Amino acid sequence: MKNLLHTLQYKLQLFLADRYGQDEMSKYLISAALVLCLVSIFAWGAVLYPVSLAIFAYSIFRTLSKNEAARRRELQWFVRAKSSLASGAKNGLRRFRERKTHSYYKCPRCRNTLRVPKVRGRIEISCPKCHASFERGRGR
Numbered sequence: 001m002k003n004l005l006h007t008l009q010y011k012l013q014l015f016l017a018d019r020y021g022q023d024e025m026s027k028y029l030i031s032a033a034l035v036l037c038l039v040s041i042f043a044w045g046a047v048l049y050p051v052s053l054a055i056f057a058y059s060i061f062r063t064l065s066k067n068e069a070a071r072r073r074e075l076q077w078f079v080r081a082k083s084s085l086a087s088g089a090k091n092g093l094r095r096f097r098e099r100k101t102h103s104y105y106k107c108p109r110c111r112n113t114l115r116v117p118k119v120r121g122r123i124e125i126s127c128p129k130c131h132a133s134f135e136r137g138r139g140r
């Protein structure tokens with residue numbers, strides 16, 4: 001019996017030897033799959049349950065994959081997407097908090113977003129990046 005366990009352990013070690021393993025992305029995938037699975041108990045089960053299984057399967061596939069280069073590219077994409085999502089949410093929250101004191105305009109020349117204090121009437125705004133000037137605001 002003890003010999004069989006040692007043999008199984010050895011075979012498992014061989015199987016896992018040059019696999020990619022877990023990273024930040026697979027942990028997020030498993031968490032997302034679990035959340036979707038739990039939500040599927042209460043609502044949209046026919047859609048969410050298969051989706052959660054697919055996400056779980058993809059996470060296992062990534063963990064057991066031997067193609068390290070492809071998994072690292074996916075991880076890079078994931079980290080970039082996560083940080084851009086986080087900064088987008090942070091900017092949206094800031095805009096909402098300052099909605100009564102500041103306005104946001106896009107520079108017509110370079111598309112840079114400019115944060116300007118709210119004033120009555122029209123104001124002339126000059127872009128600090130490309131130095132273009134333009135007018136915004138209501139009235140004359």
Ligand SMILES: [Zn+2]
Nearest residue numbers: 107110127130
């Ligand atoms: Zn500009």
